Amino acid sequence: xxxxxxxxxxxxxxxxxxxxxxxxxxxxxxxxxxxxxxxxxxxxxxxxxxxxxxxxxxxxxxxxxxxxxxxxxxxxxxxxxxxxxxxxxxxxxxxxxxxxxxxxxxxxxxxxxxxxxxxxxxxxxxxxxxxxxxxxxxxxxxxxxxxxxxxxxxxxxxxxxxxxxxxxxxxxxxxxxxxxxxxxxxxxxxxxxxxxxxxxxxxxxxxxxxxxxxxxxxxxxxxxxxxxxxxxxxxxxxxxxxxxxxxxxxxxxxxxxxxxxxxxxxxxxxxxxxxxxxxxxxxxxxxxxxxxxxxxxxxxxxxxxxxxxxxxxxxxxxxxxxxxxxxxxxxxxxxxxxxxxxxxxxxxxxxxxxxxxxxxxxxxxxxxxxxxxxxxxxxxxxxxxxx
Amino acid sequence: xxxxxxxxxxxxxxxxxxxxxxxxxxxxxxxxxxxxxxxxxxxxxxxxxxxxxxxxxxxxxxxxxxxxxxxxxxxxxxxxxxxxxxxxxxxxxxxxxxxxxxxxxxxxxxxxxxxxxxxxxxxxxxxxxxxxxxxxxxxxxxxxxxxxxxxxxxxxxxxxxxxxxxxxxxxxxxxxxxxxxxxxxxxxxxxxxxxxxxxxxxxxxxxxxxxxxxxxxxxxxxxxxxxxxxxxxxxxxxxxxxxxxxxxxxxxxxxxxxxxxxxxxxxxxxxxxxxxxxxxxxxx
Ligand SMILES: Nc1ncnc2c1ncn2[C@@H]1O[C@H](COP(=O)(O)OP(=O)(O)OP(=O)(O)O)[C@@H](O)[C@H]1O
Ligand SMILES: [Mg+2]
Numbered sequence: 001x002x003x004x005x006x007x008x009x010x011x012x013x014x015x016x017x018x019x020x021x022x023x024x025x026x027x028x029x030x031x032x033x034x035x036x037x038x039x040x041x042x043x044x045x046x047x048x049x050x051x052x053x054x055x056x057x058x059x060x061x062x063x064x065x066x067x068x069x070x071x072x073x074x075x076x077x078x079x080x081x082x083x084x085x086x087x088x089x090x091x092x093x094x095x096x097x098x099x100x101x102x103x104x105x106x107x108x109x110x111x112x113x114x115x116x117x118x119x120x121x122x123x124x125x126x127x128x129x130x131x132x133x134x135x136x137x138x139x140x141x142x143x144x145x146x147x148x149x150x151x152x153x154x155x156x157x158x159x160x161x162x163x164x165x166x167x168x169x170x171x172x173x174x175x176x177x178x179x180x181x182x183x184x185x186x187x188x189x190x191x192x193x194x195x196x197x198x199x200x201x202x203x204x205x206x207x208x209x210x211x212x213x214x215x216x217x218x219x220x221x222x223x224x225x226x227x228x229x230x231x232x233x234x235x236x237x238x239x240x241x242x243x244x245x246x247x248x249x250x251x252x253x254x255x256x257x258x259x260x261x262x263x264x265x266x267x268x269x270x271x272x273x274x275x276x277x278x279x280x281x282x283x284x285x286x287x288x289x290x291x292x293x294x295x296x297x298x299x300x301x302x303x304x305x306x307x308x309x310x311x312x313x314x315x316x317x318x319x320x321x322x323x324x325x326x327x328x329x330x331x332x333x334x335x336x337x338x339x340x341x342x343x344x345x346x347x348x349x350x351x352x353x354x355x356x357x358x359x360x361x362x363x364x365x366x367x368x369x370x371x372x373x374x375x376x377x378x379x380x381x382x383x384x385x386x387x
Numbered sequence: 388x389x390x391x392x393x394x395x396x397x398x399x400x401x402x403x404x405x406x407x408x409x410x411x412x413x414x415x416x417x418x419x420x421x422x423x424x425x426x427x428x429x430x431x432x433x434x435x436x437x438x439x440x441x442x443x444x445x446x447x448x449x450x451x452x453x454x455x456x457x458x459x460x461x462x463x464x465x466x467x468x469x470x471x472x473x474x475x476x477x478x479x480x481x482x483x484x485x486x487x488x489x490x491x492x493x494x495x496x497x498x499x500x501x502x503x504x505x506x507x508x509x510x511x512x513x514x515x516x517x518x519x520x521x522x523x524x525x526x527x528x529x530x531x532x533x534x535x536x537x538x539x540x541x542x543x544x545x546x547x548x549x550x551x552x553x554x555x556x557x558x559x560x561x562x563x564x565x566x567x568x569x570x571x572x573x574x575x576x577x578x579x580x581x582x583x584x585x586x587x588x589x590x591x592x593x594x595x596x597x598x599x600x601x602x603x604x605x606x607x608x609x610x611x612x613x614x615x616x617x618x619x620x621x622x623x624x625x626x627x628x629x630x631x632x633x634x635x636x637x638x639x640x641x642x643x644x645x646x647x648x649x650x651x652x653x654x655x656x657x658x659x660x661x662x663x664x665x666x667x668x669x670x671x
Pocket of ligand 1: 033034035040041042043060061062063064065066067068069106216
């Protein structure tokens with residue numbers, strides 16, 4: 001887990017070093033739908049470049065345009081504007097059957113009149129792969145997705161999870177240069193889901209194909225991806241590695257969407273040495289590292305993660321951020337306690353406290369407490385930036 | 388207890404209806420089919436099974452002709468209806484219901500009237516043939532009426548909607564994502580039609596064949612209006628036996644033979660087509 005995390009930061013730039021030609025490039029891609037005389041912009045201008053062999057995730061709320069973006073890469077939708085390039089080649093007007101990418105559909109889209117074997121063999125048959133090789137590859141693939149012995153089942157005789165694995169096998173068996181997965185693990189229970197995540201990651205490393213992965217699930221995106229594009233309302237809000245997305249969200253949207261995030265805004269009272277001090281109240285202050293453009297008296301929006309905050313009754317030292325509040329809720333969550341704290345400024349903060357030594361709680365409901373955290377754990381975000 | 392009665396209550400009205408107007412007449416007809424006598428002196432039940440043998444022997448040609456017309460008409464309706472249904476299901480966009488209504492529009496005019504209007508259209512000196520004859524494209528003695536072509540044409544025309552609708556329903560249920568998945572897996576347009584869309588729409592064709600072949604084979608209107616003496620179908624014979632010759636036992640026997648032949652044909656057809664493939668797709 002930890003070394004995967006550590007490897008990730010380096011992976012994105014490294015991957016683009018290996019192959020100078022990106023596997024997938026979107027250049028100012030816009031998709032408009034005309035519905036009832038109205039123009040709906042499902043994708044409002046996305047430019048991104050996905051390196052060969054990269055595990056690239058698209059994360060965002062329902063309706064933000066993830067599926068539409070993916071369908072344009074696969075060739076099912078023509079972009080209203082912009083260009084799609086696969087391995088350096090402009091494929092904007094190339095039909096899907098002549099694009100060397102395969103897609104795993106959100107709804108599986110298995111062939112209902114064919115059994116599992118025929119479903120998986122479909123792509124290889126169309127490519128006129130010799131029958132003996134089809135037999136071998138389909139057999140191997142079914143073993144990987146743990147469906148050996150179910151070759152003769154029809155899709156509707158299978159559970160949602162099994163169907164999903166058939167859909168995965170049907171795409172993977174073709175060894176495409178890039179695989180597009182639209183929420184491929186959505187129907188699986190937690191255990192199977194985690195097992196499949198590992199499996200996908202392993203397959204991706206072994207075969208070395210580019211994965212474009214759409215998910216609702218931020219944990220899935222954070223643990224599996226080399227880079228993540230956080231999308232909102234047809235635009236990419238932030239495109240970065242998981243650690244950066246989590247630690248340094250570029251916009252308030254990203255901060256709010258990824259994990260639980262506490263937001264606070266105020267005016268910078270004093271800026272020195274890259275650190276701004278935001279005065280909140282008597283004895284309260286927030287220290288935050290800021291960029292060059294922040295000036296004294298300017299408005300700053302600050303985020304801090306719940307697990308970085310310490311909760312205490314005593315006033316903290318002067319070199320950390322410290323704010324005062326009243327505990328409004330305490331929830332015991334097994335490995336940690338979660339506190340909801342109402343700040344004097346009106347903001348509501350969530351604080352996670354690890355149950356490392358004992359499970360006794362630090363503060364009760366209604367008590368006045370101090371919240372404190374290290375300056376480097378808060379992060380100043382601008383307003384919405386579009387990449 | 389109530390739960391057990393409810394389903395029976397639901398079928399009660401329909402069941403009673405069928406009992407009164409289908410089962411009772413059928414039993415009555417079955418009885419008539421083995422009677423002897425004539426309309427003046429009355430018919431007597433003698434269990435005269437020879438009625439069946441006689442009827443079959445005498446009208447074998449018309450039986451075979453009816454089956455042939457039915458098959459030809461059904462094949463033609465499939466050829467005509469499939470592209471129409473396909474177009475409405477996949478290409479008509481927001482105007483689907485308008486086009487479906489157009490398909491159903493002929494039903495607003497009586498079956499007999501529509502067939503009679505064909506008679507006017509196809510008349511030897513009618514608006515279709517006369518101009519062509521005038522300009523010499525057709526010989527002066529060319530005719531369509533009173534031919535096999537006219538009867539099969541009429542049958543095809545009259546039963547076309549019964550083929551379009553079930554095929555349309557089946558095509559409409561084909562998930563467009565499944566077709567896309569096929570194209571994603573390197574299938575050409577032709578491949579994805581032949582391997583995905585066509586097999587998934589076969590249940591509709593299957594239903595359409597039942598809904599057209601049976602009434603076409605038993606039809607008598609088209610043959611009597613558009614056909615000649617050489618195009619007589621079994622339906623015309625039955626009609627004549629009942630209404631002209633007043634030979635009720637012969638008419639009843641013919642009806643039963645036709646019914647039995649149809650039932651056997653339908654079962655054989657269902658068995659042949661009722662492979663896993665078709666039935667499973669139909670069940671979805
Ligand atoms: N064919 C279409 N016609 C009109 N609008 C569409 C069409 N397809 C998608 N949209 C709209 O485009 C937007 C983006 O849809 P999209 O399916 O890409 O979302 P998504 O991010 O995949 O959402 P989800 O997570 O729910 O799958 C939505 O607002 C949707 O209503
Ligand atoms: Mg989607």
